[in-house]
Amino acid sequence: MDQKHSEYKLPDRKQALKRTRDAVESSYDLFEVSSGAAGLGRGKTYYLRTYGCQANVRDGETMAGMLEMMGFSSCENEEEADLLLFNTCAVRKAAEDRVLGEIGSLKTLKKRHPEKKIALCGCMAQEENIVDLLIQKYPQVDLVFGTHNIYRLPELLRRCMQDNERVIEVFSEEGRVVENMPVRRSHPAKGFVNIMYGCNKFCTYCIVPYTRGKERSRRQEDILKEIISLKEEGRKEAVLLGQNVNAYGKDLGMQDGFTDLLCACAETGIERIRFYTSHPRDYSISTIEAMRRYPNIMKSLHLPVQSGSDEILRRMARGYTAGSYMELYDAMKERIPEITFTTDLIVGFPGETDEQFQKTLDLVEHCRFDLAYTFIYSPRSGTPAASMPDDIPFEVKKQRLQILNDKIADSALANNREYLGRTVKVLCEGSSRKKADVYSGYSEENKLVNFTGPEGLENRIVDVKVTGVHSFSLDGEAL
Numbered sequence: 001m002d003q004k005h006s007e008y009k010l011p012d013r014k015q016a017l018k019r020t021r022d023a024v025e026s027s028y029d030l031f032e033v034s035s036g037a038a039g040l041g042r043g044k045t046y047y048l049r050t051y052g053c054q055a056n057v058r059d060g061e062t063m064a065g066m067l068e069m070m071g072f073s074s075c076e077n078e079e080e081a082d083l084l085l086f087n088t089c090a091v092r093k094a095a096e097d098r099v100l101g102e103i104g105s106l107k108t109l110k111k112r113h114p115e116k117k118i119a120l121c122g123c124m125a126q127e128e129n130i131v132d133l134l135i136q137k138y139p140q141v142d143l144v145f146g147t148h149n150i151y152r153l154p155e156l157l158r159r160c161m162q163d164n165e166r167v168i169e170v171f172s173e174e175g176r177v178v179e180n181m182p183v184r185r186s187h188p189a190k191g192f193v194n195i196m197y198g199c200n201k202f203c204t205y206c207i208v209p210y211t212r213g214k215e216r217s218r219r220q221e222d223i224l225k226e227i228i229s230l231k232e233e234g235r236k237e238a239v240l241l242g243q244n245v246n247a248y249g250k251d252l253g254m255q256d257g258f259t260d261l262l263c264a265c266a267e268t269g270i271e272r273i274r275f276y277t278s279h280p281r282d283y284s285i286s287t288i289e290a291m292r293r294y295p296n297i298m299k300s301l302h303l304p305v306q307s308g309s310d311e312i313l314r315r316m317a318r319g320y321t322a323g324s325y326m327e328l329y330d331a332m333k334e335r336i337p338e339i340t341f342t343t344d345l346i347v348g349f350p351g352e353t354d355e356q357f358q359k360t361l362d363l364v365e366h367c368r369f370d371l372a373y374t375f376i377y378s379p380r381s382g383t384p385a386a387s388m389p390d391d392i393p394f395e396v397k398k399q400r401l402q403i404l405n406d407k408i409a410d411s412a413l414a415n416n417r418e419y420l421g422r423t424v425k426v427l428c429e430g431s432s433r434k435k436a437d438v439y440s441g442y443s444e445e446n447k448l449v450n451f452t453g454p455e456g457l458e459n460r461i462v463d464v465k466v467t468g469v470h471s472f473s474l475d476g477e478a479l
């Protein structure tokens, strides 16, 4: 195959850190498709697989929107597709290994069908060692692009498909916030809305600031326009997304930008608003007040704590203590008694002792989470924590994870028991994954509810009587 490499720009970690700490103003641009790329996908199919967080899901929706604008139609099968896109996550090594395994297994498909194009994008594409590996060991990959140049997908594809180039384009600098990008929403009932990109926190275990860059906020008017269009399309819920939503607007010089934005979003009249992810250090009392004041801001909060040990939190550079986290939790419970909490927790961070792990269990006892995303610490190359001595045997980490998961399941079940016999308002998202004749959706409190009812409840907010409870879901009947 006659292929050329295009420019190869790698992220420089020291520069990323420096740039992020410098004050920068976001700049904006409008998306457009060049005439050469416009009809490129006519009669062709694409298969898009997205891994990881909701920010990636939203990026996948943008890519799907661009591809369909170019004439591609989606398909569910790698064998059928003319273009295969892997939108990847770099947060844990296991997820990366899985993607590399899947891409590796496509070698034979590519041999049989050299005309198929295979692309890798997302956070893994922002990692220098991964791009090196792809260049050297994965010749079946035709296109690699990063998180900062998604808007260039049509042009990159044009070069890849028309000029038969092997295109590797990864920008180390974030550059502009690009507006007006097409979107193919993956959900009829709700819509993800990016409010900002990147993160300035540099928690010592986390690769996101390197792969997603510095914080850049979208303008409030652009966000509101997107929410109003969701409402006009009949969607009931807007999910505001950012790595640290509480920092929204700081790069635009706003003092309490997130609270202002939240209130403005609530005033659009959309029926439900949620937001992910909050940072305990940046959470303001005014945001709590906004949640209390507006009934369409859902009273559920994902507030990652990561550990209950002050020493581990210090080494993670989280910027708060277990005590200050619990104070925030208590303040919110006092002002909004019905509020529910979910969190993220890491076990086996380098040097975590039994006593420090016990502090995490104590915090979980206090906070009674409805759910927690729990992980064994996964070192990410280039992060400060990766060079800390990882001295805890894997068996111990596994045991801690099990103990923690059991404790969370117990507290979640105890929380859910209080719902037995009550009526909850559920946004019906369609059939449950397990049973086609059972609906599934989320209550205002963000509880997964599986329920029975008459036909035609999809995309509606339904009163459901709770008839059964589990740790992480409720059963019910539509009223």
Ligand code: SF4
Pocket: 199, 200, 201, 202, 203, 206, 207, 208, 209, 243, 244, 279
């Ligand atoms: S705040 Fe979240 S995204 Fe940002 S560095 Fe910390 S863990 Fe990573």
